[in-house]
Amino acid sequence: MTVRGAGCGVRGAWRRVPGAVLGTLLAAIATMSLHAAEPSRPAFDSSRAWEYLRQLVAIGPRPAGSPAIQQARDYIKKELASAGVSLAEQTWEDAGTPIGRVRFTNLIATIPGARKDRIVIAGHYDTKLFREFRFVGADDGGSSAAFLMEIAHALKARKSAFTYELLFLDGEEAFNPEWAGTDNTYGSRHYVAAAQRDGSLATLKALILVDMIGDRDLRIKREGNSTPWLTDVIWATAKREKLDAYFVPDTTTIEDDHIPFLRAGVPAVDIIDLEYPPWHTAQDTLDKVSARSLQAVGDVVLASLPAIEARLGKASR
Numbered sequence: 230m231t232v233r234g235a236g237c238g239v240r241g242a243w244r245r246v247p248g249a250v251l252g253t254l255l256a257a258i259a260t261m262s263l264h265a266a267e268p269s270r271p272a273f274d275s276s277r278a279w280e281y282l283r284q285l286v287a288i289g290p291r292p293a294g295s296p297a298i299q300q301a302r303d304y305i306k307k308e309l310a311s312a313g314v315s316l317a318e319q320t321w322e323d324a325g326t327p328i329g330r331v332r333f334t335n336l337i338a339t340i341p342g343a344r345k346d347r348i349v350i351a352g353h354y355d356t357k358l359f360r361e362f363r364f365v366g367a368d369d370g371g372s373s374a375a376f377l378m379e380i381a382h383a384l385k386a387r388k389s390a391f392t393y394e395l396l397f398l399d400g401e402e403a404f405n406p407e408w409a410g411t412d413n414t415y416g417s418r419h420y421v422a423a424a425q426r427d428g429s430l431a432t433l434k435a436l437i438l439v440d441m442i443g444d445r446d447l448r449i450k451r452e453g454n455s456t457p458w459l460t461d462v463i464w465a466t467a468k469r470e471k472l473d474a475y476f477v478p479d480t481t482t483i484e485d486d487h488i489p490f491l492r493a494g495v496p497a498v499d500i501i502d503l504e505y506p507p508w509h510t511a512q513d514t515l516d517k518v519s520a521r522s523l524q525a526v527g528d529v530v531l532a533s534l535p536a537i538e539a540r541l542g543k544a545s546r
């Protein structure tokens with residue numbers, strides 16, 4: 230993918246710039262890169278995210294209830310522990326799935342901030358069950374889980390006004406071939422129902438959901454069910470960060486793990502690129518995804534947080 234075609238035009242313009250002006254411009258560019266490296270902005274390390282993704286994919290297919298997803302959980306828990314991030318498990322059983330009784334587990338990592346109010350960053354870590362071929366879900370299930378594991382490091386290093394919760398959702402995928410009824414979003418539905426029951430929903434102020442963000446040819450459209458102001462903040466940030474080749478202005482409408490949160494009144498945005506030819510095929514493998522795409526989403530999400538916090542802070546006053 231060509232990220233910015235404007236690059237050619239810029240190169241052409243240099244030839245007409247006199248030396249003195251060139252020096253000033255170079256100094257300005259140096260200042261800009263210093264600004265980008267300011268210590269208050271924690272970094273997303275896509276090479277570490279890539280290693281997480283590689284290890285998850287190496288486990289093989291990871292459908293809900295399988296021994297392999299238990300292996301994935303153990304791996305996520307071990308890595309978050311070494312990052313110094315505490316993690317809780319939310320486990321339950323559902324006897325009414327199309328394949329019978331299934332035991333699910335959401336993983337909930339908490340990074341405390343100045344206040345108890347939470348911003349949840351979520352993604353699913355299960356892969357869709359296919360018996361007829363080997364489905365390792367490098368993008369679908371792998372990219373979101375690896376993203377959450379890496380952003381834990383950045384948030385741990387950040388002084389945050391809000392508490393951040395990284396929510397690894399189980400059972401996003403339908404067991405049946407088709408997505409219908411309650412045979413999907415098992416983890417998000419369970420999480421929201423439990424939060425409504427125990428009252429913890431009151432401190433849940435916003436949800437940022439990531440799903441299928443690793444496509445080598447990443448092109449994320451605005452998602453039509455998502456809360457408009459939250460979507461606006463993220464897309465405006467992408468433009469400011471010159472990453473708008475990844476966050477495009479078109480809109481699409483997708484049912485995903487954000488729906489139960491929206492129904493419960495939580496502002497939510499789904500960052501997803503569903504236009505991925507290997508989607509739900511044996512070809513959803515490591516060679517179809519890239520660290521660069523994870524980096525773009527990591528940079529935009531982290532750069533969006535101050536504006537999201539400011540908006541939420543104002544709303545609660």
Ligand SMILES: [Zn+2]
Nearest residue numbers: 357369402509
């Ligand atoms: Zn899927």
